[in-house]
Each structure stands twice: as C-alpha cells, then as structure tokens.
Amino acid sequence: MVISIIPIVIALWIQELLVAIDVAYALLAGAIFIPIIFGLFWKKTTAKSAFYSILISSLVVLGSLAIEGLSSSNPILYGIVVNIFVMIILSLTDKTNKGNAEESEKVGVSN
Numbered sequence: 001m002v003i004s005i006i007p008i009v010i011a012l013w014i015q016e017l018l019v020a021i022d023v024a025y026a027l028l029a030g031a032i033f034i035p036i037i038f039g040l041f042w043k044k045t046t047a048k049s050a051f052y053s054i055l056i057s058s059l060v061v062l063g064s065l066a067i068e069g070l071s072s073s074n075p076i077l078y079g080i081v082v083n084i085f086v087m088i089i090l091s092l093t094d095k096t097n098k099g100n101a102e103e104s105e106k107v108g109v110s111n
Helices: 002-013 017-041 048-069 075-091 094-109
Strands: none
Touching: 017 048, 017 075, 048 075
C-alpha cells in the first residue's frame, strides 16, 4: 500500500517529463556513481558501506532538490560529497571486511 503511494506523490510533485528525467539523473549521478567507482578501484570498500552511502546520499539529493528546486545541479555535488565521506568512514570502520582480509592472508589468497 505504501509503495503505491510514493509514485503517486512523485507524479503529482513532478508534472513535466524533462524535470522527472533531471531528477533521475541527479539521483544517478549523486548517489550511485561514487559507490561504483569505489567498488571497482578501492579494495577496502564493503557492500554495507556502498548500501548506506547510496541511501544517505539519495536522501541528501532529494532533500536538496526539494529545497533548491528541481532544476538545480547543486544537489548532485552535495550527494557526491556526502557519498565520499560515508563510503570512506564506513569502509574503514566495518569489522566484517577486516575478518575476511585476515582469512585470505592466512590462506595465501590475494584480493
């Protein structure tokens, strides 16, 4: 029931197709880009940090779009900055990743 209410509210809030595409791009660039890049190039990235960084930066992007207007490009920058901080902090403090790295070193397998 709740899931069906969310698209209705979004459709009433965004009444033009190009603005909806703008919002989708802002979410894509501000929330998903950094976890993909970190996941590809940084070995300490965890799935938990990627999930929470996407979730938190999506909220930041949507909130700043609501405050600054739907055609603003600043929310993308806010989302990227929040995304980087959350990814780094959670990846470095996640205990589950440290245990897996120690086990692979004992076996002799490199990541």
